[in-house]
Amino acid sequence: MEGDESSSSFPMGETAQEKGLSTHVPECYVIPTSHRPSLNPETAYVPVIDLVGFRDSSSRRSVTVNDIGNACRRYGFFQITNHGIDQFVLDGALSSAFDFFRLPTEEKAKFMSNDVHKPVRYGTSLKDGVDKIQFWRVFLKHYAYPLEDWVMSWPENPPAYREQMGRYAVEVRKLALEITGAITESLGIGAKYLSNKMEEGMQVMAVNCYPPCPQPGLALGLPSHSDYSCLTILLQSTSGLEILDTEDGKWRAVPELKGTLQVHVGDHVEVLSNGRYKSVVHRATLRKERTRISIASLHSLGMDEKMETAEELVDEEHPKGYKESSFRDFLNFLAKNDLAEGKGFIETLKIQ
Numbered sequence: 088m089e090g091d092e093s094s095s096s097f098p099m100g101e102t103a104q105e106k107g108l109s110t111h112v113p114e115c116y117v118i119p120t121s122h123r124p125s126l127n128p129e130t131a132y133v134p135v136i137d138l139v140g141f142r143d144s145s146s147r148r149s150v151t152v153n154d155i156g157n158a159c160r161r162y163g164f165f166q167i168t169n170h171g172i173d174q175f176v177l178d179g180a181l182s183s184a185f186d187f188f189r190l191p192t193e194e195k196a197k198f199m200s201n202d203v204h205k206p207v208r209y210g211t212s213l214k215d216g217v218d219k220i221q222f223w224r225v226f227l228k229h230y231a232y233p234l235e236d237w238v239m240s241w242p243e244n245p246p247a248y249r250e251q252m253g254r255y256a257v258e259v260r261k262l263a264l265e266i267t268g269a270i271t272e273s274l275g276i277g278a279k280y281l282s283n284k285m286e287e288g289m290q291v292m293a294v295n296c297y298p299p300c301p302q303p304g305l306a307l308g309l310p311s312h313s314d315y316s317c318l319t320i321l322l323q324s325t326s327g328l329e330i331l332d333t334e335d336g337k338w339r340a341v342p343e344l345k346g347t348l349q350v351h352v353g354d355h356v357e358v359l360s361n362g363r364y365k366s367v368v369h370r371a372t373l374r375k376e377r378t379r380i381s382i383a384s385l386h387s388l389g390m391d392e393k394m395e396t397a398e399e400l401v402d403e404e405h406p407k408g409y410k411e412s413s414f415r416d417f418l419n420f421l422a423k424n425d426l427a428e429g430k431g432f433i434e435t436l437k438i439q
């Protein structure tokens with residue numbers, strides 16, 4: 088375990104140069120040439136789905152459901168506007184995250200752990216402990232549902248953290264359940280297909296901090312991966328997310344649209360849909376001049392609830408392509424594997 092050197096060496100808002108620190112990326116952060124990000128990536132075309140009207144008119148709802156289905160099929164990814172979460176709630180969550188990462192190392196280190204099964208943990212890189220490669224990221228991960236069960240184990244500092252992050256957690260979960268309903272409806276299995284299981288499901292928040300990087304072309308914040316979740320909703324302070332287009336194999340940058348949230352199809356929706364919707368492969372790039380914060384809210388079934396392929400989506404033409412698995416199965420996989428490459432977990436679920 089390397090400690091949180093990246094946050095202590097490159098504090099928020101200051102570049103390495105301003106601090107008189109090295110202007111080079113240490114060897115352990117430099118990634119192989121083939122994985123290095125472009126400093127001028129192409130912009131991704133990603134559908135922007137307006138949720139206005141989605142909740143109050145059945146004809147507009149069905150148009151939106153159709154748009155969501157198309158976005159899931161083509162990209163495994165979309166952005167949402169008019170999602171109903173006030174800007175002040177979004178700003179509050181981001182500012183409490185910034186304030187947490189600005190705390191002295193000793194304060195954050197109280198949460199430091201390599202144990203992927205811990206419900207609250209702070210760390211560096213994708214999978215701290217045994218990585219061969221370090222990524223330019225510090226993170227705080229915590230369970231968030233039911234909020235009253237977990238909030239007291241979240242950081243007490245900064246003082247507004249629990250309230251501001253908690254408010255966002257509750258609202259984003261409601262949104263996630265609604266969107267899950269739209270996704271199952273778009274698959275033709277009905278809006279309520281997962282409702283009961285999602286009501287009892289897990290919400291994990293990954294609060295990520297990417298400090299300024301002196302040579303952003305040599306390192307990544309987070310390597311290429313897909314999320315294990317059913318779906319992930321991402322809130323970011325500024326752009327930096329890239330998605331892999333499976334049609335041409337190119338990485339493209341997700342454009343910054345103030346107030347929007349990004350929705351990722353996760354591995355468990357790929358399993359449910361029998362591969363009709365594929366989880367999106369994504370990564371986080373770095374900036375020379377500023378710290379970036381992202382808050383990924385990952386929604387899945389309960390800890391031991393297995394996600395299975397919907398029987399309705401299996402037939403002779405579409406034989407069952409995936410094994411069932413739970414969130415705990417994913418954690419056990421994570422404990423044993425280095426996720427630094429591609430779609431690790433989903434590959435283990437595919438029936439050859």
Ligand SMILES: O=C(O)CCC(=O)C(=O)O
Binds near residue numbers: 293309314327370383
């Ligand atoms: O920071 C980002 O844009 C992506 C974060 C992410 O992919 C994750 O936390 O799983």
Ligand SMILES: [Fe+2]
Binds near residue numbers: 312313314369383
């Ligand atoms: Fe992710």
